[in-house]
Amino acid sequence: MRMKIDGGIVQRLHARVAPERDRLCVSHKIQGGAGIFSRQLRAQKGLDSPKNDPVYGEDEDYMDSNEKLRISSEILRKAKEFDATLVGIASVEELKRAPSFTVAPKMPEYSGVGADKEKIPGLGSGEVVWPEGARSVIVIAFAHPENQPELDYWYGSISPIGNRRLMATINKLVKWLNETYDVRPCHLPYHVERGGIFLKDAAVLGGLGCIGKNNMLVTPEYGPRVRLRAMTVNIDLPSTGPLNFDPCAGCDESCTKACPEEAFSKQLYKAKEYGREELPGRRGNYDRLACNIQMKLDENIAEIQEAEDCDQPLRVVKYCRKCEFACWVGK
Secondary structure, three states, X not given: OOOOOOHHHHHHHHHHHHHHHHHHEOOOOOXXXXXXXXXXXXXXXXXXXXXXXXXXXXXXHHOOHHHHHHHHHHHHHHHHHOOOOEEEEEEHXXXXXXXXXXXXXXXXXXXXXXXXXXXXXXXXXXXXXXXXXXXXXXEEEEEOOOOOHHHHOEEOOEOOHHHHHHHHHHHHHHHHHHHHOOOOOEEOOOOHHHOOOOHHHHHHHOOOOEEOOOOOEEEOOOEOOXXXXXXXXXXXXXXXXXXXXXXXXXXXXXXXXXXXXXXOOOOOOOHHHHOOOOEOOXXXXXXXXXXXXXXXXXXXXXXEEOOOOOOOOEEEEOOOOHHHHOOOOOO
């Protein structure tokens, strides 16, 4: 479930998001003898009823901490095997208290570049709808180095190559989990408006990095030059973060100075107003509308060119990444 709201609204939101979940969530399966809850073992433990099911119900203590640790280790290993550059695990309950999850619903609604127009009906601005039963988030990162800019190009309405690779990795991980363990994985949409989550917060709590002064995830290995995708599972797994890592503390902020629209030049959000210190740009000085101006300019100068896996030339948008490339971390 998403963060606490009126129970009736929760039920209506889940009804509206169901078609998207049906498409993205792999149905619950019992793989005989293959996973931690085989049919024979379930029968021995009297777990045939959903009420007693450790995946769905109240008896999760049946899976001890060593078993959860083993599953977590396997997930981390498999994600890398399926081409994830970085991978981490975060608690859903902890994420519900994370900065973006508590601040975004209080911010003015954004409808610029990057906001999905096909929003779930009835979902408020910045609100998150969780897959039912979700307890842990598996977040993966794929490196987008400066010398491979095509990974981030938008080919008409076709998703960037990098995002397609992220989706492929998550799909493989979902399939493997469904075939190996008796859990219910769910591949989350990218956009919060369509049932996604705030990926940067998930990455921070999963131990991938910290939020930088450019309002991006900054990783020790690649700086901010990564892209993210996530899925949920319906068991509590050990979190892999956060890290004791903050390269921005004594930095000269070359990233914010590189912005052509001066999107970090003034404070827009204050802790007193939003109830916490962690704000966009870390101190409340990231102006998404100013950033949107540059993105619109980038769309206006897009050129027609050949694209990978496309039969004909397409209009290719190359969005600004100056604040990424100016960051020294990971170089």
